[in-house]
Amino acid sequence: MKSVILRTTSVTLPPLLVLFALFLLLHGHDEPGGGFVAGLVAGAALAFLALGVDVPTARQSLRARPEALMAAGLLLAALSGTVGLVTGAPFLRGVWIAPGGLAIGTPIVFDVGVFFVVLGATTKLVFDLAERR
Amino acid sequence: MLLAIVACFAFAIAAPALHRVLGRWTGKVLAIVPLALAIGFAFASGTMASVVEERRAWLPALDVAFAFRLDGLSRLFALLVTSVGAIVLVYGGGYLEGRAHVGRFYAFVLAFMASMLGVVLADDLLLLYAAWELTSVCSFLMIGFDHQKEEARYTARQALLVTVLGGLALLAGVLLLAQVSGTTRISELLARGDVVRSSPLYAPILALILLGALTKSAQAPFHFWLPAAMTAPTPVSAYLHAATMVKAGIFLLARLSPVLSGTAAFTIVVTAVGAATAVVGAVLSVVQTDLKRLLAYSTVSALGLMTLLIGIGSETSLFALALFVIAHALYKGALFLVAGMVDHETGARDVGALSGLRRAMPLTFAIAAAAGLSMAALPPTAGLVAKETLIEAVLHRPSIVVSVLAASVSFVVVAWLTAARPFLGAPRDTPRAPTEPSWAMTVGPALLSASSLAIGLAPEATIGALARAAASESAARAISTRPALFHGLGAPLAVTVVSALLGAAVARLHPRLVRLRARGGALAALGPTRGYALGLKALDRLAHVQTRVLQNGKLRAYLGVVIVSTVALAGVTVVRRLDLIEPHLGMVMPRVYEAGLALLVLFAAVVAVQARSRIASITALGVVGYSIALVFQLFGAPDLAMTQFTVETLTVILFVLALRRLPPLARRSLRGRRLRDFAIALPFGALMTVLVLASWHVQLDEPVSRRYLDAAVPEGHGRNVVNVILVDFRALDTLGEITVLAVAAVGAWALLAPTPRRARVSSARVSSARVSSARLSSERTA
Numbered sequence: 054m055k056s057v058i059l060r061t062t063s064v065t066l067p068p069l070l071v072l073f074a075l076f077l078l079l080h081g082h083d084e085p086g087g088g089f090v091a092g093l094v095a096g097a098a099l100a101f102l103a104l105g106v107d108v109p110t111a112r113q114s115l116r117a118r119p120e121a122l123m124a125a126g127l128l129l130a131a132l133s134g135t136v137g138l139v140t141g142a143p144f145l146r147g148v149w150i151a152p153g154g155l156a157i158g159t160p161i162v163f164d165v166g167v168f169f170v171v172l173g174a175t176t177k178l179v180f181d182l183a184e185r186r
Numbered sequence: 187m188l189l190a191i192v193a194c195f196a197f198a199i200a201a202p203a204l205h206r207v208l209g210r211w212t213g214k215v216l217a218i219v220p221l222a223l224a225i226g227f228a229f230a231s232g233t234m235a236s237v238v239e240e241r242r243a244w245l246p247a248l249d250v251a252f253a254f255r256l257d258g259l260s261r262l263f264a265l266l267v268t269s270v271g272a273i274v275l276v277y278g279g280g281y282l283e284g285r286a287h288v289g290r291f292y293a294f295v296l297a298f299m300a301s302m303l304g305v306v307l308a309d310d311l312l313l314l315y316a317a318w319e320l321t322s323v324c325s326f327l328m329i330g331f332d333h334q335k336e337e338a339r340y341t342a343r344q345a346l347l348v349t350v351l352g353g354l355a356l357l358a359g360v361l362l363l364a365q366v367s368g369t370t371r372i373s374e375l376l377a378r379g380d381v382v383r384s385s386p387l388y389a390p391i392l393a394l395i396l397l398g399a400l401t402k403s404a405q406a407p408f409h410f411w412l413p414a415a416m417t418a419p420t421p422v423s424a425y426l427h428a429a430t431m432v433k434a435g436i437f438l439l440a441r442l443s444p445v446l447s448g449t450a451a452f453t454i455v456v457t458a459v460g461a462a463t464a465v466v467g468a469v470l471s472v473v474q475t476d477l478k479r480l481l482a483y484s485t486v487s488a489l490g491l492m493t494l495l496i497g498i499g500s501e502t503s504l505f506a507l508a509l510f511v512i513a514h515a516l517y518k519g520a521l522f523l524v525a526g527m528v529d530h531e532t533g534a535r536d537v538g539a540l541s542g543l544r545r546a547m548p549l550t551f552a553i554a555a556a557a558g559l560s561m562a563a564l565p566p567t568a569g570l571v572a573k574e575t576l577i578e579a580v581l582h583r584p585s586i587v588v589s590v591l592a593a594s595v596s597f598v599v600v601a602w603l604t605a606a607r608p609f610l611g612a613p614r615d616t617p618r619a620p621t622e623p624s625w626a627m628t629v630g631p632a633l634l635s636a637s638s639l640a641i642g643l644a645p646e647a648t649i650g651a652l653a654r655a656a657a658s659e660s661a662a663r664a665i666s667t668r669p670a671l672f673h674g675l676g677a678p679l680a681v682t683v684v685s686a687l688l689g690a691a692v693a694r695l696h697p698r699l700v701r702l703r704a705r706g707g708a709l710a711a712l713g714p715t716r717g718y719a720l721g722l723k724a725l726d727r728l729a730h731v732q733t734r735v736l737q738n739g740k741l742r743a744y745l746g747v748v749i750v751s752t753v754a755l756a757g758v759t760v761v762r763r764l765d766l767i768e769p770h771l772g773m774v775m776p777r778v779y780e781a782g783l784a785l786l787v788l789f790a791a792v793v794a795v796q797a798r799s800r801i802a803s804i805t806a807l808g809v810v811g812y813s814i815a816l817v818f819q820l821f822g823a824p825d826l827a828m829t830q831f832t833v834e835t836l837t838v839i840l841f842v843l844a845l846r847r848l849p850p851l852a853r854r855s856l857r858g859r860r861l862r863d864f865a866i867a868l869p870f871g872a873l874m875t876v877l878v879l880a881s882w883h884v885q886l887d888e889p890v891s892r893r894y895l896d897a898a899v900p901e902g903h904g905r906n907v908v909n910v911i912l913v914d915f916r917a918l919d920t921l922g923e924i925t926v927l928a929v930a931a932v933g934a935w936a937l938l939a940p941t942p943r944r945a946r947v948s949s950a951r952v953s954s955a956r957v958s959s960a961r962l963s964s965e966r967t968a
Contacts, residue, residue: 077828082904085824087912093832100839120935123928130921145917149903156903160913163920167913170924174931175836181938182843 055105063105067114070098078168079161088164092171099172100179108183111176119177126169133162187240187254187307190223194300201296202289213279213626216292217272220299224268227261234258235655239309239373250370255309258655262508263306263430263437265652266515270429271299273519273630278421280626281526291331295425298324302430306437311360311370314438318356318402321434322349325426329418341414344718348401348411356398356438362391363445372441376662379445392446395438396455403435403489406463410715413470413482420526423478428485428518433511436489439496440507444662447499456497461589463490468596472692473703477525477535477604481518484561484600487593488514494586495579496660503579504660505667508653509645510576513560513568513638520557520634521604524550527627528608533617537603538697542613546620549628551609556635558605560642562598562689563682568641568649570682571669577678591685598689603696645669746866753869760876773879780820787813800845808838825908 074095081087103111115122136159137146149158197219205212231238238256245251256264275295282288301324304317323346330342364370366385367378375382382388404412415427426432439446439456446452467487474480488510495507527550528543529535544551560569573594580586622628641648646668657665673679692699736747776784787810794806811834818827855863894911902910912920 081906081909082902082913083906085828085906085908087825087906087909089912090825090828090832093829093836097832097835097839100836104839104843120932123931127925127928130924134917134921145921147902147914147917158903160902160904160910160917163913163917164909167920167924170928174927177931178840178934179836179843181935182840185843185847185938 059105063101067098067102070101071095074098074168078164081164082161088167089171092168093175095168095172096175096179099176103179103183108180112180115176119173119180122169122173123177124173126166126171126173128166129169130163130166133159133166187238187256187303188242188252190226191300191303191307194219194223194296194303198293198296198300201292205289205292210279210283212289212292213275213277216296217275219296220268220272220275223303224265224272227256227264227268231256233655234261234651235658241309244310244313248370250312251310252313253309253371254307255373256307257659258652258657259437259440259659260306262511262652262656263433264303266433266512267299267302267306267430270425270515270519270634271295273523273633274421274425276626277424277523277526277630278419280624281421281530282419287331291328291419291421294324294328294331295422298328298426298431302434305434309372311364311372311375314372315353315357315360318398318434318438319350319353321431322346322353322402325349325415325431328422328426329415331419331422332417335417338417341411341417345411345415347722348408348718352398352401352408355394355401359391359394359398362387362394366391367445375442376444379448379662382445383449388449389451392449392451392455395442395446396459399435399438400459400493401435402438403432403493404463404486405435405459405490405493406466407714407717409463409466409486410713410718412486413479414715416476416478416482420478420522420529423482424519424522424526427482428522429515432485432489433492433515436492436496436507436511439493440504440656440660443496443499443504443660447496453497453499457494457586458497460490460492460494460497461586463487464494464589464593466490468592471596472599472696473699475537475700477528477537477540477608478522480537480600480604481522481525484597485514485518487596488518491576491590491593494589495576498579498583498586499661500579501657501661501663501665502575502667505653505657505665505669506572506575506579507660508656509568509572509649509669512649512653513572513641516634516638516641517557517560517567517569520553520631520638521561521601523627523631523634524554524557525604527623527631528620530627531618531620531623537607539614539616540608541611542609543620544609545613547609547622549622549632553628553631553635554605554609556639557631558601560635560638561601561605562686563594564686566639566642566671568638568645571642571645571671573682574671574673574678575667575669577681578673581677587681591681591688594681594685595688595692598686599693599696602689602693642671645671742863746863749866749870753866753873756877757869757873760873783813783816783820800848801842804838804841804845807841808834811837823908825906 071094074091077086077094078088078091081091099111099115102114117125134145136148138144140148142148145163147158147160149156151157197216201212201216204216208215228234235258240254242252275292278291278295279288282291298321301317301320305314305321308314308317326342326346329345330338332338333342360370363375363382366387367375367382369375369378382391385391401408412427412432416423418426447456464487467483467485467490471480471483471487474483492507492510492514495503495510525535527547528540531547532540532543534540556567559565560567563569563573577587577590580590637648650669653669654665654667736743790806790809790813794803794810797803797806812831815827815830815834818824818830891907894915895907897915898904898907898910902914904910904914
């Protein structure tokens, strides 16, 4: 028997939390935030869904399998480091472009990779524990 | 030279494939490789004493290089390795014909040859060590060639363990030597002998390097692996355990002699070990009946003599060493191969069962006779040349002369038993009717025996220059003695004659000695072989006990061990360097809200430990976590605070999920156990407090934060320094961290994996039974 608070918030809060997570991710380079926190917040959102509704719904919201997310994140982070190798710079050297004054570079891609790894790890732990008999 | 070694390895890898194509001709074709190398070593660089150096960078930061040096000493050994290797390849093809995995045999022989060449040609200490260990591995593979047999596996492992133990000691010794002398280059090292000898580390260096050399060369008490290794096929025994690998220790000591010898410690220890081994080997050899064991024990004795010569270290003894190494390789190799031929043709290897083979195998008899004469040091053979010089070198010490005499007598006996007895007398029935073996098996030993005779007849012309060159390198002085067959009517001749006569007498008594040994079998239980077996068993038992205690499956135990070790190690240092920390252990007056936060953390911690229900504990822990996050926030670390908040939330959720299926805390742990846990936790907390207070003030260098703060915007294009550091400046660390995170998640997945079907069904049955019985009991009480 789940409490009313939990049932209500677990439907309304997760979308907001995910949006906030994306905000943290993209603003991390200039404001407090970054890939780690963003991943944790998004993971918390999905944990909310898993506890408040049920795990299959949460899994469906995530769409991808958590293990695949972890792997994709690691790959993305590693690949972002190889961009600099083309010009002879060492592995993980940041490469930046500035279209119209906006600074976009490989560290941001790295951060996205971190985000996916953290999201995948936390959802994996939460879902597996929640599903256990 | 690097090219030569790499080529050998390449051929080794290609050998099995070549065998499939060439079949019976593989050995003969492959033998061209070592033959070419031998010719190259002998003639390509002028005289026997000329020095060729070669260097290619390997680890420039550590000043370790692929450095090779071909001088007199290495040339001698390189020639032995390659020429005997060529013979073994050809012989092996004939001996192993029809058996399985012959391609593997060629591969192993070539790989070993390459490794051994690495040992003798290396001019860098670490390169020598690496090649040394490779030879141990190749030897292991070759001894266990008939791996179906348990005995082969056991003896192979035994040889490996003993030689690798020595190898570890050698590594330690080599590293110490490099540190003391300042270089790993052997040629430079040889000039710094005084530095090494006068260093306080000389004794450990000597002990460690001796341990390495003596285990490899089967000196007492490590001699037991060599006779046991006779489970290897005969060509392998001839190559490794007579001609080359066991001489690696001798080579090492000869090579490092300019550096290590000259002190009393070296002379006494090495001479004593050599003399003891010579006697032990001699005594053990005269009571054997198996052809290969006879030869193996006499090899032990011969190696003892070589060690003895190095220990004495005079010009004469080192010259004698060079001569003896050559002579021994030639006659022992030939005799081993003859034993193989006899075994191959007749199916018997026991001296008692073989007799009168000279009619069926005349050529083999001739080969054996020549080799036997050399072993017994009778004219006109290389063995006599070497033995005379050897005796000349030891004349000044009567006690050593006795051990040399004992060894010589045993050589005569073994020579008679392996080279004469099986061929003379009346023919006897053997499992197979003997004929002369194929030419592949005959040509090699014939060459070896013929060389023994040739050297005996013209010693100066054949090996004079080579022996002088080798001895000069070993002595670090030019040596100008000439080898001769006849050293005049003096003590050496007397000793030779006496040993020949005594040997004949002992040989006559051989059957009686064998019966004596059978009766005295109990004594064998005290030998080093038994020691080795006991040692292994003790090691096994220790492993079991230690694993049962330390890896007992309880998380509490693991945590306890980790915490106690940390407290012990760090705590000891803190206490000892209290002077460093004391001045910094002050506290500023806290503000009201800071004090309030601290009290909240304390209160929540106490509640977490004292609570009666699990949920209360978890909640209290969550309060502690959130308070820490507030601390971070108060001290200006918003990223940390955010991360801590979210991590704490998720931790609480995970705890709840994990523990919800468990019944409420009905029984708490015993009071004694809680006191013990408290005793572990309190020092840990105290240590952490002290460290945090101290580290705030300890300034080892300019703080790196200044540099990062300055570079964040221009180079990192970001104003959040923490994030810039994480994903840009220190991105490699972060990559490692997320990898660990992923691995941890996978590990948790493995731990949480669903139980197998069978267990789930039975647990369902159990739980349903429990439910029904609970319902029954509740109905009864209602």
